[in-house]
Amino acid sequence: MWQEISKFGKKLVEQGLVSSHFGNISVRVGEYMYITRSGSMLDEITKDDVVRVSIYEPTSLDLIASSEVTAHREIYKNTSALAIIHDHSPFAVIESLIHREQGKERIVPIDSEGSYFLHDIPIVEGGIGTEKLANNLARALEERKAAVVYSHGVFARGSILEEAFVVASMVEHSCKMMYYFDIWKDMNKLP
Incomplete structure (x- = not known):
């Protein structure tokens, strides 16, 4: 199990979706999950960097x-x-900040893939490691594959790690397209 988690930890760092010591990965197996340890370097995960909890x-x-x-x-x-x-x-973090400044609770992708696969991406609130954040994320992810925690980052879910990775990558791609398109519109004085 840790090898699969390690594989996607490396991919997250390579793709610029995390800095080495930030972010986390988990996989559910029955009534347990295997999750990365606090402070582990995602691009250097070993067996000792993954713990099993209920x-x-x-x-x-x-x-x-x-x-x-x-x-x-x-x-x-x-x-x-x-x-x-x-x-x-x-x-994704930048777009969560911009969207909340505009009074929006969701990011709606403008690119065709993001629009088709993600539909919209809820922006949720809550402090790191808090029950409030956990509850807000669980509600948001009941019907969506991803949510962005305001000013913090993306939580993406899947039936396997590869699917969760694709979803996380799509969120970042859609947010990047939106960010650059908004810059272009501003430069050209378009609404």
């Missing part, structure tokens, strides 16, 4: 698991997710 109740290993273990737990309990990737992709 989906249904906190355990003593929560202390060394990712600070977002509560969010992963709630998402697994309330959605069909079997894999979760949390990244800190820069354009």
Whole structure:
């Protein structure tokens, strides 16, 4: 299991979706999840960087698991997710800031792939590692494959890690297209 998590940790760093020490990855297996440890370098994950914790109740290993273990737990309990990737992709974070300044609660992709596959991306609030964030994410991801935590990053879910990675990549791609298109519109004084 840790090898698959390691593979996608490297991909996240290579794609610029996280800096090495930020973000986290988990996979659900039955009543447990395998999740990266707090502070682990995602591009250098070893067997010791992944811990197994219960989906249904906190355990003593929560202390060394990712600070977002509560969010992963709630998402697994309330959605069909079997894999979760949390990244800190820069354009998604920027768009969450811009959209909230404009009073919007969702990012609606303007590119055809993002529009077709993502529809819209909820922007949720809550502090890192808090119950509020965990509950907000679980609600947002009941019907969506991704949500952006305001000023923090993306949570993407899938039935396997590859699907969660594709979703996380699509969110960043759509946010990047939106950001650059808005710059072009501003430069050309278009509405």
